Amino acid sequence: xxxxxxxxxxxxxxxxxxxxxxxxxxxxxxxxxxxxxxxxxxxxxxxxxxxxxxxxxxxxxxxxxxxxxxxxxxxxxxxxxxxxxxxxxxxxxxxxxxxxxxxxxxxxxxxxxxxxxxxxxxxxxxxxxxxxxxxxxxxxxxxxxxxxxxxxxxxxxxxxxxxxxxxxxxxxxxxxxxxxxxxxxxxxxxxxxxxxxxxxxxxxxxxxxxxxxxxxxxxxxxxxxxxxxxxxxxxxxxxxxxxxxxxxxxxxxxxxxxxxxxxxxxxxxxxxxxxxxxxxxxxxxxxxxxxxxxxxxxxxxxxxxxxxxxxxxxxxxxxxxxxxxxxxxxxxxxxxxxxxxxxxxxxxxxxxxxxxxxxxxxxxxxxxxxxxxxxxxxxxxxxxxxxxxxxxxxxxxxxxxxxxxxxxxxxxxxxxxxxxxxxxxxxxxxxxxxxxxxxxxxxxxxxxxxxxxxxxxxxxxxxxxxxxxxxxxxxxxxxxxxxxxx
Numbered sequence: 232x233x234x235x236x237x238x239x240x241x242x243x244x245x246x247x248x249x250x251x252x253x254x255x256x257x258x259x260x261x262x263x264x265x266x267x268x269x270x271x272x273x274x275x276x277x278x279x280x281x282x283x284x285x286x287x288x289x290x291x292x293x294x295x296x297x298x299x300x301x302x303x304x305x306x307x308x309x310x311x312x313x314x315x316x317x318x319x320x321x322x323x324x325x326x327x328x329x330x331x332x333x334x335x336x337x338x339x340x341x342x343x344x345x346x347x348x349x350x351x352x353x354x355x356x357x358x359x360x361x362x363x364x365x366x367x368x369x370x371x372x373x374x375x376x377x378x379x380x381x382x383x384x385x386x387x388x389x390x391x392x393x394x395x396x397x398x399x400x401x402x403x404x405x406x407x408x409x410x411x412x413x414x415x416x417x418x419x420x421x422x423x424x425x426x427x428x429x430x431x432x433x434x435x436x437x438x439x440x441x442x443x444x445x446x447x448x449x450x451x452x453x454x455x456x457x458x459x460x461x462x463x464x465x466x467x468x469x470x471x472x473x474x475x476x477x478x479x480x481x482x483x484x485x486x487x488x489x490x491x492x493x494x495x496x497x498x499x500x501x502x503x504x505x506x507x508x509x510x511x512x513x514x515x516x517x518x519x520x521x522x523x524x525x526x527x528x529x530x531x532x533x534x535x536x537x538x539x540x541x542x543x544x545x546x547x548x549x550x551x552x553x554x555x556x557x558x559x560x561x562x563x564x565x566x567x568x569x570x571x572x573x574x575x576x577x578x579x580x581x582x583x584x585x586x587x588x589x590x591x592x593x594x595x596x597x598x599x600x601x602x603x604x605x606x607x608x609x610x611x612x613x614x615x616x617x618x619x620x621x622x623x624x625x626x627x628x629x630x631x632x633x634x635x636x637x638x639x640x641x642x643x644x645x646x647x648x649x650x651x652x653x654x655x656x657x658x659x660x661x662x663x664x665x666x667x668x669x670x671x672x673x674x675x676x677x678x679x680x681x682x683x684x685x686x687x688x689x690x691x692x693x694x695x696x697x698x699x700x701x702x703x704x705x706x707x708x709x710x711x712x713x714x715x716x717x
Contacts, residue, residue, distance in 0.1 A: 241287025249280035265589025273306045274588040285628040293570040296577020323576035327438040333537025335567030338380040340544040340558035344502035352493040362481040374422030382419035386671040395488040406476035416671030425461040431571035436656040443638035450517035455713045513540040578631035591639035602644040614658035626659035649716035663690030
């Protein structure tokens with residue numbers, strides 16, 4: 232019930248803010264940087280409305296992303312001539328949307344045949360029965376699965392295993408119970424950062440980066456950005472949680488539940504084998520496209536590979552006579568993150584209009600006073616602000632709202648826009664403190680095994696660790712070793 236007043240207030244405030252900004256006298260500073268100041272002003276008005284609606288959830292987040300379809304024509308934004316022709320519908324079909332569609336069918340096939348469960352239970356059951364290594368097993372299992380599918384699904388899948396093990400522990404092992412339950416959503420969030428398809432935030436941010444500053448990141452490029460960060464942060468998270476909950480001082484525990492569940496899976500089914508082969512083939516194609524075969528198929532993209540994988544799971548039969556295939560339409564269609572597809576489209580509409588109308592240049596001019604500050608310090612500030620905001624709203628919303636602005640800001644103050652954008656994309660995943668921050672947090676809190684103070688205290692420490700690590704990795708690895716964005 233607590234959210235409803237906020238939603239009502241957000242709805243009213245958003246509408247009023249849009250009307251005031253859209254129809255007040257045009258600022259002279261805005262007229263100085265664009266040929267169509269009235270259009271720019273109304274783009275700003277719609278942007279403010281959408282951001283307020285997103286943050287307060289005045290309307291469902293994906294539905295808010297569809298508002299430009301109504302508001303742009305009514306306010307004379309779409310079709311306005313000037314520096315650029317403001318486009319609308321083509322951005323809702325942005326190419327990255329089809330990466331999400333294709334991966335949805337692959338993920339649906341994994342879930343249908345239980346391949347994801349076999350991978351996770353296999354890791355947990357073989358990692359050992361020491362409390363410290365048990366926590367590590369959960370972290371590795373969830374993080375790996377979350378690299379390739381929804382972090383929410385990875386959390387939902389592994390929490391019952393953790394809770395089943397927790398029931399065998401006595402009252403003296405409360406710290407271990409809490410560590411197991413919290414390690415799952417945290418590992419799902421960190422693991423999802425490693426690949427383009429690991430979280431909906433990554434394709435949203437990558438699409439906006441390409442449309443605003445022209446830097447294109449393929450699957451391998453993002454792997455160089457996200458995977459090193461995940462590899463560094465996961466062991467730090469493990470050490471931190473073991474010490475925070477004093478797990479290293481506990482006796483061995485019984486993990487027979489996980490081992491029995493793994494044993495009950497039996498040998499791999501035909502569907503599991505086919506899904507594993509198709510998925511591994513897609514991973515190889517994604518990683519090698521830019522360095523091996525891409526030059527022979529120049530128009531192929533990561534979306535091409537994803538849709539090829541979707542085609543294969545829909546076309547390869549398991550039982551031809553009974554028309555049973557690796558994946559069926561209902562399963563694949565239902566596993567596509569349609570909310571993320573719509574949000575990505577709306578973000579692209581807003582981001583491009585923000586840039587094309589000249590609003591980004593106007594905001595950048597106002598922030599030009601930051602010029603001369605150390606680039607690393609500015610990126611850290613961006614990271615801290617993003618990490619705080621992401622506790623209150625979804626990380627995809629933070630990316631959609633921030634990145635279009637950062638393009639102009641970076642150019643105005645002499646700091647790489649790419650560095651600030653990547654800082655935003657990484658930091659928006661540091662949502663470890665509150666249940667609303669991410670669905671995995673909410674699911675873990677809903678088990679009743681952890682209290683709010685556990686989530687806040689443990690999450691704050693992990694957030695601080697991540698905020699220390701990210702500028703080092705950004706400037707030392709992403710831009711230092713791999714020269715991405717330089």
